Amino acid sequence: xEWEPVIGLEIHVQLLTRSKIFSGASTxxxxxxxxxxxxxxxxxxxxxxxxxxxxxxxxxxxGLAVEAEIARRSVFARKNYFYPxxxxxxxxxxxxxxxxxxxxxxxHLDGREKRIGITRAHLExxxxxxxxxxxxxxxxxxxxxxxxxxxxIVSEPDLRSPEEAVAYMKKLHQLVVWLGISDGNxxxxxxxxxxxxxxxxxxxxxxxxxxEIKNVNSFRFVERAIQFEIERxxxxxxxxxxxxxxxxxxxxxxxxxxxxxxxxxAFDYRYFPDPDLLPxxxxxDFIEQVRRELPELPEARYHRFIEQYGLKPYDAEVxxxxxxxxxxxxxxxxxxxxxxxxxxxxxxxxxxxxxxxxGLEIDRSPVSAERLAGLLRRIADGTISGKIAxxxxxxxxxxxKDADTxxxxxxLKQITDAGAIEKIIDEILxxxxxxxxxxxxxxxxxxxxxxxxxxxxxxxxxNPQQVNALLKEKLQGGG
Ligand code: ADP
Ligand code: MG
Numbered sequence: 001x002e003w004e005p006v007i008g009l010e011i012h013v014q015l016l017t018r019s020k021i022f023s024g025a026s027t028x029x030x031x032x033x034x035x036x037x038x039x040x041x042x043x044x045x046x047x048x049x050x051x052x053x054x055x056x057x058x059x060x061x062x063g064l065a066v067e068a069e070i071a072r073r074s075v076f077a078r079k080n081y082f083y084p085x086x087x088x089x090x091x092x093x094x095x096x097x098x099x100x101x102x103x104x105x106x107x108h109l110d111g112r113e114k115r116i117g118i119t120r121a122h123l124e125x126x127x128x129x130x131x132x133x134x135x136x137x138x139x140x141x142x143x144x145x146x147x148x149x150x151x152x153i154v155s156e157p158d159l160r161s162p163e164e165a166v167a168y169m170k171k172l173h174q175l176v177v178w179l180g181i182s183d184g185n186x187x188x189x190x191x192x193x194x195x196x197x198x199x200x201x202x203x204x205x206x207x208x209x210x211x212e213i214k215n216v217n218s219f220r221f222v223e224r225a226i227q228f229e230i231e232r233x234x235x236x237x238x239x240x241x242x243x244x245x246x247x248x249x250x251x252x253x254x255x256x257x258x259x260x261x262x263x264x265x266a267f268d269y270r271y272f273p274d275p276d277l278l279p280x281x282x283x284x285d286f287i288e289q290v291r292r293e294l295p296e297l298p299e300a301r302y303h304r305f306i307e308q309y310g311l312k313p314y315d316a317e318v319x320x321x322x323x324x325x326x327x328x329x330x331x332x333x334x335x336x337x338x339x340x341x342x343x344x345x346x347x348x349x350x351x352x353x354x355x356x357x358x359g360l361e362i363d364r365s366p367v368s369a370e371r372l373a374g375l376l377r378r379i380a381d382g383t384i385s386g387k388i389a390x391x392x393x394x395x396x397x398x399x400x401k402d403a404d405t406x407x408x409x410x411x412l413k414q415i416t417d418a419g420a421i422e423k424i425i426d427e428i429l430x431x432x433x434x435x436x437x438x439x440x441x442x443x444x445x446x447x448x449x450x451x452x453x454x455x456x457x458x459x460x461x462x463n464p465q466q467v468n469a470l471l472k473e474k475l476q477g478g479g
Contacts, residue, residue, distance in 0.1 A: 001201055001202075001238070002201070002202040003199045003200070003201060003202065003230075003234050003237075004160065004199065004200055004201070004202045004204075005160060005161060005162075005197065005198070005199050005226075005230045006157050006159075006160065006197070006198045006199070006200060006207055006208070006210070007157065007159035007160070007161075007162075007164070007165045007195060007196065007197050007226060008154070008155050008156060008157035008158070008159065008195075008196045008210075009154075009155045009159070009165060009168060009169060009193055009194070009195055009196070010152060010153070010154050010155070010193070010194040010196070011152070011153045011155075011169065011172060011191065011192070011193050011194075012126075012150050012151075012152050012153075012191075012192045012193075012194075013062075013150065013151045013152075013153060013172075013176050013181070013182045013184075013190070013191055014126070014148060014149070014150055014182055014183075014189065014190035014191070015054075015055050015058045015059070015149040015150065015151055015181055015182060016058065016180065016181060016182055016183055017052055017054040017055050017058065017149055018054070019052060019054075020040075020041060020052065020125070020147035020148055020149065021051070021052050021055045021092075021123065021124075021125050021147060021148070021149035021150075022040055022041075022049030022050060022051060022052065022092065022125060022147055022277075023038050023040035023041055023049065023050070023147055024038070025037060025038040025040075025041055025147065027148050027149075029185075029188050031144055033131070033140070033142035033143075033144060034141075034142055034143055034144065035144065036144040037128070037143035037144055037146055037147070040147065041143060041146040041147040042087050042143060042146070043087045043088030043089070048276050049092065049274075049276055049277060051076075051277065051280065052149065055123060055149040056099065056123070056280065056282070057286075057290055058149075058151070058179075058181040058182075059099050059100060059121065059123050059151050059181075060099070060100075060282065060286070060287060060290045061179055061181055061290050061293070061294065062100065062121060062151060062153070062175075062176065062179065062181055063099070063100035063101075063103065063121060064287070064290060064291055064294055065175060065179055065294060065297055066100075066103030066104060066105055066118050066121075066175075067103050067104060068100045068101050068102055068103025068104075068118060068121070069100075069101035069102060069103075070099065070100060070101070070282060070287055071097055071098065071099050071100070071101060071282070072281065072282055072283075073097065073279050073280070073281050073282075074094055074097045074098055074099040074122075074279065074280045074282075075094065075095075075096065075097040075273050075279050075280070076092050076093070076094055076123075076273070076274045076277045076279075076280065077092075077093055077094060077095040077096070077271045077272060077273055077274060078090040078091070078092060078093075078270075078271065078272055078273075078274050079091045079092075079093045079095070079124075079269045079271055080269055080270045080271075081268075081269060083127065084130060084139065084141055085127045085128035085129060085130050085141055085143070085146070086127045086128070086146075087128075087143070087146070091124060091125060091127060092124060092125050092274055092277070093122065093123075093124035093125070093152075094122035094123055094124065095122075095271045096271075097279075098120045098121060098122035098123075099121070099122060099123055099280065099282070100118075100120060100121035100122070100151075101120060102117065102118065102119065102120070103117075103118040103121075104116060104117050104118055105118060105168065105171055105172060105175070106171070106299055107164065107167040107168050107171050108167065108171075108313075108317060109163060109164060109167045111313070114158075114164070115158075116155055116156065116158045116159065116164075116168050117155065117156030117158050118153060118154070118155055118156070119154045119155065119156050120153075120154050121151050121152065121153040121154065122151070122152055123149065123150070123151060124149075124150050124152060125146070125147045125148065125149065125150065126145050126146065126147065126148040126149075126150050127145070127146055128141055128142055128143040128144070128145055128146040129141070129142045129143075129144075129145050145189075151181070151182075153172065155168065157196070157198075157207060157210075162222075162223045162224075162226040162227045162230070163223070165195065165222060165223070165226055166219050166222055166223045169193055169219060169222060170219060173191055174298055174321065174322070175297070175298060176191070177322070177323075178295070178297070178298050178322070178323045179294075179295070186217050186218060187217075189217065191217075192215050192216075192217050193215075193216050193217070193222055194212055194213065194214050194215065194216075195212070195213045195216060195222060195225060195226050195229075196210045196211070196212050196213075197210060197211055197212075197213065197226055197229045197230060197233070198210035198211070198233065198243070199230055199233045199234055199237065199243075208233070208237075208243060209242070209243040209244070209245050210243075210245060211229060211233070211243065211244075211245065211246055211247070211248050211257075212246075212247050212248065213225050213226070213229060213247075213248050213249070213250050213257055214247055214248070214249055214250075214260060215249075216250050221250060221252050224250075224252075224255055225250035225257055228250075228255060228256055228257055229248070229257050232256075232257065244259075244262070245262070246259050246260070246261065246262050247259075247260045247261050247262070248260055295323070298320050298323075298326075301320045301326055302316050302317060302320045303316075305319060305320060305326075308340075309333065309340035309341070309344070310340065310341065311340065311341065311344055315341075315344050315348065318348055319344060319347065319348065322362070324361070324362045324363050325347075325362050328347065328351075328362050328365075328369050329343065329344065329347045329369075331369035331370070331373070332346070332347060332369045332372050332373045332376065334373075335369060335370050335373030335374075336372075336373035336374075336376040336377050336380070337377070338376055338377060338379075338380035339380070342376060342379065342380070343373075343376060346372060346375075346376060346393075347372070350390065350393050351365065351367065351372065354367075354393075354394075354397055366396075366397050366398075366400060367393070367396050367397055371396060371402055371403065372393075374402050374403045374404065375389055375392055375393060375396065375403035376389075377403075378392075378403055378404070378407060382414060382416065382463070383407065383413055383414060384407060384412055384413065384414050384461075385414055385460070385461075385463065385464060387460055388412050388414065388460055388461060391412070391460075392406050392407060392410075392412060395410070412461060413461065414461055414462070414463050415458055415461050415462045415463060416463045416466065418466060418470065421454070421458075421462050421463070421466055421467060421470055422470055422474075424454055424457050424458060424462070425450075425454060425467075425470055425471055425474055426474070427457075428450060428453045428454060428457065429450075429474060429475075432450075432453070435449060435450070436475070439475055440475065447471070447472075447475070450471050450475070451464075451467060451468065451471065454467050454471070455467070
């Protein structure tokens, strides 16, 4: 029997606000434990939460970016459960009326596009953190993270393979970072994923029983965890068993998922509207204001790059991976005013390679877009060859000087004077009579040898097209 996986993701995105969602305490990462949790975050009796407008703004921005309905009225609810890192005994979340309704996101995979439904996105507060290291037989609690604003983004069960799930996750990550609503830092937990997985016989329209894999925090692990879970469920079903609806944990070291607890149902949480918070009412003017702040989105820019610059889809994808990278590329095209494909190649290969080797982000690049454009203009107008340009680029990277200065200083101008090239060719043919004879007797692959000699004699500066043409002429001429 053939099986079809069905996957839906719940992704928690930490919003980039300076203070918490219901208090004025700082959200900065890495402070000593419990120095950034105030009475409200601790749930002290008599304190009242006050909603942070910045968090709402970021949630609405996300909603507009995925073309979702923005709820004009949404409600905060208490989700009740006990855990040591949750001193209030409940988490403030949204349940029946989330701020962001149905939307969608398009993923690209193996040259095809697929639209993935977004069910909802709601605002909620994060809990604290349990610390197990440094405490012998005890658990420490750090409440700095308590009250940090999160946007939980729930997808429809539209994903059909681990690869699609990862493509969706990456697309969502790209979008929230692009919008500036999250730093997306996965090591610090700013972007965490719960994966819901089930399988069904191919052709079946009803969904199978799902399990939920909690808190997987890397793209690679999400893919592996889902893959493992699919295989496990198939094995259970094929040996006559049934899949138990439960929450599982992924163990990266053993590359397997393990049961954590039976799946809780919504009614276990005794959700009810938080009496301390008024319903959140969002006006048209607020929404319009956020809409005006929206940048061009990655998907739109991707299509524009293909149409406007004639880029291949793959190149457009790479060059729109991040906003700073795509901005850089467009600045190069604008300044260089030469073939966009040449610009694309240089940004993707030479520049990105150098940045990678140096471990630098593009906004710290020692070679600015304007400087790179200056170099590409010299390739386009024939002053230097593409090969010499690579040398110049390295010199630019190290020295901070511009291309024209370096070409002048190092005498790297291409030799295009036919007379000068001819003279060098004559000398080389004269110095290598044996090879000339062999070539003329039919050993044509010696042509490369002659080209090499000319390039060596000119330190790579002779115009390659001219060298080829003149060499052919002379060698065939029998002179
Ligand atoms: P809960 O609130 O219990 O987590 P939801 O109905 O909100 O459950 O669904 C949570 C996630 O599970 C969503 O992303 C949804 O797409 C996904 N999901 C629901 N049913 C299935 C299923 N049978 N197989 C795989 N994923 C599912
Ligand atoms: Mg859930």
